[in-house]
Amino acid sequence: MNRVEQAVFLVGGRGTRLGALTHHTPKPLLKVGSAPFLETLLNEAARHGFREILLLAGHLAEIVRHYDGLMIRDCRLKVLVEPSEAGTAGALHFARPHLAERFLLANGDSFFDINLLALTQDTGAAPVARLALRLVEDAGRYGRVEVKGDRITSFREKGDSGAGLINAGIYVLQKSVIDRISTLPASIEKDIFPQLAELGLVEGRVFDGAFIDIGIPDDFARAQTLIPNLTKRPMAFLDRDGVINRDVGYASRPDQIEWMPGAIKAIRLLNDRGFYVATVTNQAGIARGFYTADDVIHLHAWMNEQLAKHGAHVDSWHFCPHHPTEGLTDLTGPCACRKPNPGLLEAAADTWHPDRGRSFLIGDKATDLQAANTFGVVGHFYEGQIPLDELVGKILAGRL
Template identity: 45%
Template sequence: MRAPEQCVILVGGLGTRLGALTANMPKPLLAVAGRPFLEYLLLEAARFGFKRVLLLAGYRADQVAYYLAGSDIAERLRLQIDLLVEEKPAGTGGALWQARELLDEHFYLLNGDSWFNFNWLSLMTVEGSDRAVATLGLRPLADASRYGVVETDDGAVRRFRDRPEQAGPGDVNSGVYLVSREIVAALRPQCSLERDVLPALAEAGQLRAFRASGGFIDIGVPEDFSRAQTLLPNWRERPAAFLDRDGTLNEDRHYVHRIADFHWLPGAVEAIRLLNDAGFYVFVVTNQAGVAHGFYREEDVESLHAWIQGELRNRGAHIDDFRYCAFHPEATVEAYRGEHTWRKPGPGMLRDLITHWPVDLAGSFMAGDKDIDVAAGQAAGIASLRIGPEGLLPHVRALISRKA
């Protein structure tokens, strides 16, 4: 199974428990630390490599349309965002049924009022997820009494239990799903995904699950909506791994710019996935003097990076952002001739990423196979690692072990 490029978000809930806050506004558009809650989900969808987002709206859908019309979020995140409005309240399953002809073969489905801080692409690594109708992200809670509890056995979802009467631990549905279009056969024009569809699929043995322990919040009650104002910005600020490309992630075959010449180094993909799972941003920063010397074009660099991202996503990993420097002091192409702050050992690429992402510098590091990589990291004020024949993976394992 190839990683889905479509992300479907349910944004039609009434939000009755929030009282006056949702009198004229759907829950996903409520402001959290200065931006609509929905925007946090869109930011995550973009960084995990999704290309298309389908919003399923109902209550106050006009406000969702107004938000999209007045925002540049789609352009900024390079997302195609479409809106489907239900004709009448149909429940979460009914909303998905109405979208049945717009669904990809596999897609991700999100609740528009909850946030789970984990590697979404991990759902693809679950054994049997390619054959399941859906794979659920589960969050273990010390007190699951506010939620229904999901019972699993050897990775399979067996049963959904109603809210327990007494406080106690349990796994709860996080609202992040990897879904097959086969789910359409279980949907009806009016139905609840949580109460009708998922329990039936569990009974039929068609659901898988992945348990993760990242930050989780559902803004459906006033207390958690208030907590989200500080928790979400804090969760988005995370350490970053700045990684060199040629010689660190792939074999350095001199001016690599074609897919045929790109060969992963042993352990590189696993290292990236471990960093994703541990909550790091993962950035690639690479000098690309081959452009300056006329061996290939910037479009070739960007095409290769898009292919790299696709290969990683298929294996449950991803790069959050890429930076490259095409300049060289002795370039044969005049437009690229000269010194540039982005060219390593300069820290320009790292500083640009730090400007554009909420990076926790204290826990961040630069890793590369050359002295210029170490120098770039030091100039940016972060720890730096020189990668030798042992490769990136043992360094990442050691770092994550210390972090734990």
């Protein structure tokens, strides 16, 4: 199955439990921290490499509509407005002509801090539906999910308290799920998933990221500090040549990329653990005229496609095209970005605003570590002595 490139958010609900707050603002657009809640979800989807986001709007759709056509990095936003209110299954039904064969679907009023690409990873044949689950102390408030192995066997209504698994509101679905919708209005959670679960067609995958649903006043208040804290992630700055891929000298094409042992696993581990991952790489081959900046951009896009097959991604790729003396273009001369200067790290930090205290760099040259030092993060030296994921594991465990 091809990779999942479309993310769909349900943003049409009335949000009645929040009272007056949602009279003039759709619930997902309420401010949480300094920005509308929805923008956290959109940024998350975009940084994971989704190419298109559909916003399924209903209540106060005219306010959601201003997101239509916007780009977040390489991800395009499209707003679809349901012609009438027909539940979450109705929203999907109306969106059908715009849906990919397989897509990520998420509630626009909850945030589950997980590696979204890990949810899209198949271990065998792709299931009709895969749900992200979370273990919570009081499952009764949400409705409990029963599982057997990786299959969901039933959904229980809200009620009996105690710890248990809940549906955390993020799914990977095949478009064929819509064929199950026979009458409208209908709810995907209450009508469609239970029906599919009885047939053994729903997979559950448990994640342990933070979860918050802004649908009730107490949690909406709690989200005001929780969301800014969660998105203040640490960052792993990774040098490219010699750390992610073997340093063959001026690699600019996919056939020149040999991944370092454990490199893909290491990036996946960082994604799973909630780190931003940025590469910071000197590419003086551009100044020297060996290849162009576009070649490098294309190569990095290709590398992210390869990573996606393993549920991994790099959030942003930063490269320095200059050289102080070599080459005959305006890229020759002093610059602030070529390591050991910290310019590439600064650019990555300006993009994501990471928590510097918990951030680190991995590099295979003294100049990498100098850049880390000047910028103010811990630098780890790596020259392939152990698989990269082992090194990252040690760093995350605080053993380095």
